[in-house]
Amino acid sequence: xxxxxxxxxxxxxxxxCASEKPKETVAAPEPVAAPAPAPEPKAEAPVAAPAxxxxxxxxxxxxxxxxxxxxxxxxxxxxxxxxxEDKPTVQAHARYLSEHANRKVRLEGNCDERGxxxxxxxxxxxxxxxxxxxxxxxxxNAGQSESVSYGEEKPRAKxxxxxxxxxxxxxxxxxxx
Amino acid sequence: xxxxxxxxxxxLLAQASVAGAVLNIEIIGAGExxxxxxxxxxxxxxxxxxxxxxxxxGDLQRSGLFRLVDPTGKSPHELAxxxxxxxxxRGAEALAIGxxxxxxxxxxxxxxxxxxxxxxTGLVGQVVSASEGQVRAVGHRIADLIYERLTGDKGVFSTxxxxxxxxxxxxxxxxxDSDGYNEQIVLTHSEPxxxxxxxxxGSHLAYVSxxxxxxxxxxQSLYTNQRMVVxxxxxxxxxxxxxxxxxxxAVVLTRDGSSQIYLIRPDGSGLRRITFSGAIDTEPNxxxxxxxxxxxxxxxxxxxxxxxxxxxxxxxxxxFGEGNNFSPRHSPDGKSFVFAHLISGKFYVAVQDxxxxxxxxxxxxxxxxxxxxxxxxKIILFASEARGRGILATVSSDGRVKQHMFTQSGxxxxxxxxxxx
Numbered sequence: 001x002x003x004x005x006x007x008x009x010x011x012x013x014x015x016x017c018a019s020e021k022p023k024e025t026v027a028a029p030e031p032v033a034a035p036a037p038a039p040e041p042k043a044e045a046p047v048a049a050p051a052x053x054x055x056x057x058x059x060x061x062x063x064x065x066x067x068x069x070x071x072x073x074x075x076x077x078x079x080x081x082x083x084x085e086d087k088p089t090v091q092a093h094a095r096y097l098s099e100h101a102n103r104k105v106r107l108e109g110n111c112d113e114r115g116x117x118x119x120x121x122x123x124x125x126x127x128x129x130x131x132x133x134x135x136x137x138x139x140x141n142a143g144q145s146e147s148v149s150y151g152e153e154k155p156r157a158k159x160x161x162x163x164x165x166x167x168x169x170x171x172x173x174x175x176x177x
Numbered sequence: 178x179x180x181x182x183x184x185x186x187x188x189l190l191a192q193a194s195v196a197g198a199v200l201n202i203e204i205i206g207a208g209e210x211x212x213x214x215x216x217x218x219x220x221x222x223x224x225x226x227x228x229x230x231x232x233x234x235g236d237l238q239r240s241g242l243f244r245l246v247d248p249t250g251k252s253p254h255e256l257a258x259x260x261x262x263x264x265x266x267r268g269a270e271a272l273a274i275g276x277x278x279x280x281x282x283x284x285x286x287x288x289x290x291x292x293x294x295x296x297x298t299g300l301v302g303q304v305v306s307a308s309e310g311q312v313r314a315v316g317h318r319i320a321d322l323i324y325e326r327l328t329g330d331k332g333v334f335s336t337x338x339x340x341x342x343x344x345x346x347x348x349x350x351x352x353x354d355s356d357g358y359n360e361q362i363v364l365t366h367s368e369p370x371x372x373x374x375x376x377x378x379g380s381h382l383a384y385v386s387x388x389x390x391x392x393x394x395x396x397q398s399l400y401t402n403q404r405m406v407v408x409x410x411x412x413x414x415x416x417x418x419x420x421x422x423x424x425x426x427a428v429v430l431t432r433d434g435s436s437q438i439y440l441i442r443p444d445g446s447g448l449r450r451i452t453f454s455g456a457i458d459t460e461p462n463x464x465x466x467x468x469x470x471x472x473x474x475x476x477x478x479x480x481x482x483x484x485x486x487x488x489x490x491x492x493x494x495x496x497f498g499e500g501n502n503f504s505p506r507h508s509p510d511g512k513s514f515v516f517a518h519l520i521s522g523k524f525y526v527a528v529q530d531x532x533x534x535x536x537x538x539x540x541x542x543x544x545x546x547x548x549x550x551x552x553x554x555k556i557i558l559f560a561s562e563a564r565g566r567g568i569l570a571t572v573s574s575d576g577r578v579k580q581h582m583f584t585q586s587g588x589x590x591x592x593x594x595x596x597x598x
Binding site: 078114115117118119122124126129146149150151153154160 | 371372390391411413429431435436460480503517519
């Protein structure tokens with residue numbers, strides 16, 4: 001068991017290194033040569049780690065340390081453009097989608113409650129559409145993403161304050177399984 | 178004075194009633210001139226009479242336009258039993274009396290008279306009948322007769338409202354009497370329901386449901402429960418509004434980009450785009466004459482109210498100044514519109530006169546959204562919040578009388594007052 005933990009830590013370290021590469025390659029953690037027990041703990045028998053490393057495809061989507069683990073982008077009040085700090089995230093997802101043509105993602109736009117329900121439905125749609133456009137510019141096919149809006153109908157936090165509102169102004173990227 | 182026969186032709190809605198959905202209603206404020214009226218509980222079947230009395234007195238009291246004079250000690254039911262002096266002493270200007278009985282065919286029949294205590298004459302004499310189980314409808318009708326005769330405005334107590342009740346992950350589209358009682362469930366779903374809109378004849382509701390995991394517009398019959406999809410294009414389909422003749426709906430679609438307004442027939446045919454702004458254009462509402470649409474748009478940089486003629490003339494911005502404005506709806510006489518005004522983090526119910534452009538706030542502010550006029554233009558229904566819950570609230574069109582209606586559980590949202598029919 002100890003060995004398994006160590007080897008997972010090792011994989012994580014490798015991925016961490018990969019994602020610290022210069023910016024232009026932002027999203028693309030290259031396939032990592034992983035020691036036998038791949039990310040899924042119940043994969044193949046736990047063969048002694050150093051022996052005969054197998055080159056396994058690790059889906060970076062499942063890597064909690066990848067930028068792809070970030071599945072929400074956030075907005076200021078009544079703004080629908082993806083903010084600079086979230087652009088690398090969206091671009092990373094764009095690159096991932098372009099490299100995994102069979103993958104599909106659902107973009108759900110949401111808003112805080114400071115608007116009418118219907119206005120917010122339009123604003124949430126505009127937010128999700130903005131992410132969709134950025135995914136397509138980054139190489140994803142149009143058919144790989146679907147943008148919808150919930151307006152203010154599905155708040156993540158329910159308070160009438162900025163602490164809640166800022167969590168509710170977001171687009172979620174939800175991958176189809 | 179003879180009785181005029183009035184048969185309540187209410188069709189029973191197909192949906193099941195919500196068992197024991199009792200409301201708690203709070204009234205704040207009073208009208209400037211309150212008419213003192215004594216309502217004597219009807220003679221005859223005492224159980225029916227008690228319910229009818231509760232409905233009539235509740236309706237009149239909530240309007241803010243009446244002061245109820247205590248009838249204790251005197252209980253005339255027939256004209257011959259009335260001594261006007263008894264009521265003049267108590268300060269009543271009007272007196273309501275009558276009897277109620279269950280007929281052989283199980284129909285409820287109330288014989289009701291409204292008398293002018295000052296002039297000592299009869300004002301209204303009417304037989305109101307309804308099928309068994311519609312005793313509250315009899316009460317609302319009597320309250321309407323009293324209201325109409327004494328204020329000169331049409332009563333709205335017999336009309337219905339629609340709203341959405343949200344409880345955890347359960348959304349219910351509900352139709353209820355104007356006082357919130359007699360709830361009937363039109364649709365229940367685990368995904369959100371929004372924006373109910375009454376057809377002009379009160380037979381159908383258009384609404385937005387997310388049941389296919391995105392916003393789509395449906396129209397449902399309140400009598401047969403049959404429903405159909407009106408608009409289900411990619412993106413969001415929302416904000417249905419009926420034209421006054423019931424032949425068209427204005428809807429908001431994002432199929433061609435941002436939220437834009439389209440016209441479509443209730444059967445989903447004849448789609449035609451009518452705004453071309455690239456901004457968010459939403460919440461269309463037809464003028465009573467069908468010539469104009471009011472709508473919300475952020476084309477000028479922030480959400481404001483606009484108006485466009487449907488024959489293709491110039492679109493005109495109507496709200497200016499600080500704050501954002503949403504959810505416009507015409508008054509029944511077409512002379513003003515009500516909307517939600519957001520400023521400094523609070524929503525207010527506001528009205529604006531078309532001619533003067535003057536805006537006035539009717540409420541003190543809070544989470545007050547989605548206002549709509551009663552068919553007589555005298556009361557405005559809106560969504561509010563109290564004690565941490567979404568509630569229904571009303572305010573008289575002069576801002577003097579307010580009431581809060583607490584449903585039994587969950588949050589009440591998206592209310593809209595139905596038509597007279």
